Amino acid sequence: MTVHQLSIFIENRSGTLIKVLEALKAANIQIIASTIADTAEYGIYRLICSEPMRACEELKKANVAVALSDVFALAIDDKPGRAADAVKTFSEAGISIAYMYSFLLRGKGILIFRTDDNEKAVKVIADNQLQSINEADLSELA
Template identity: 55%
Template sequence: MKQLSIFIENKRGTLLTVLNVLKEAGIQIIASTISDTQDFGIYRIICDDPERAFIVLKEQGITATITDVFAIQLEDEPGEAARVLALFAEADISIAYMYSFLLSGKGILVFRSSDTERTKQVIKEKSLQEF
């Protein structure tokens, strides 16, 4: 799954600027997360067209990158996220960051792992469903 990561300065209005650029380009945001540190933020977005979003942002001089992340589809029941994460923990894979969202009644878990190859392996072995 392609995720858009945007470097955000801690200044009033920067987030709005980014959102306006995406709005003008007709990009639809499916999920997003932003975390705050003292100096800057990284705004991470799952959207319908990350490549085009990256191009329009770049044209507007906004610093961004496209990152490969994993997106696992979960069953809509309690304990499902714990079950999936346990599989990675057992394989000695750590999670750099993670967020989740609901789409058409399905839970989606988005994360970047410490070891891409092993994560792929676990997904295959345990028949996890990628979004």
């Protein structure tokens, strides 16, 4: 139901993003999806990748401020309106989405998101038979 996301603190300075990417490259980590929440002074670089645990350790070794968090991952049909349908089920249950991003994988749309109430979100996913994916699915799909 959830996958590991790396959250990386990146200062708004040239050379900081490449340092992270080079470290991932050196460790032969594949980036599956990523997004940056940017502010005037820094960004939080969120990414879904292969072997997230090992990726996290490798980045720490490279002096990068990095943390693992669990985020929900849902697979939806790659058709207009499917994202709206998925988000509506959470919205109707009174759950707020803190952030969300998406990518395509093998013809499926994957929604990555975090909510303000994970327990409730788990129930909503089960009750509505939404197609969630886990770490193993991701690596298979990749």
